[in-house]
Amino acid sequence: MSHQSNLVSSGPMSAPTGTGSQLAPVTVHNVYIFDKNGTCLYFCEWPSQQQQQQQQQQQQQKEASEHEDRTRLMYGLIYSIRTLAAKLCPVGEIKDATYLAYVTSQYKFHLLDVPTGLKIVLNTDKSAGSMRHQLETIYSKIYVPYVVLNPECNLGDPVSSRLFADSLTEYLLTLQAK
DSSP states (O other): OBBBOOOOOOOOOOEEEETOOEEEEEEEEEEEEOOOOOOEEEEEEOHHHHOOOOOHHHHHGOOOHHHHHHHHHHHHHHHHHHHHHHOOTTTSSOOOOSSSEEESSOOEEEEOOOOSSSSEEEEEOTTTOOOOOHHHHHHIIIIIIIIIOOTTSOOSSSOHHHHHHHHHHHHHHHHOOO
């Protein structure tokens, strides 16, 4: 079972990406964190206005199994895209397998795979630049201090730290304000 933040939002979260003074706003749709075994430890979504209206109308029909199916599909996508990228790489081995991104017609998928096997996924709008730095910051400045170093959090269990959830949201909102 994974933790889903109770974040209330007026729409997808926007955060600027890029370098220096050339920051372009990007919409953050959701964040997933998986352990090395594929267990979803954390999930948070910032739905669009249309999605919020649909969710309000269908809220009573939604079941926990739908969320579990979605997290299994996301982890399967991580495994499949890594395998596909490695097999189709035209220049031999992929040298830096810690960050991977791909773009669809609707969104951009960003994956940071840290040496411990933890995988952090950030889905943004399709015009987003590289989110590698932001994912590394989420890991080193938010996940490690508020989950790994937190004696109340058991590694491998879903993240239940409100401090982590609040810090992650604050970080993404800070990026939006820049």
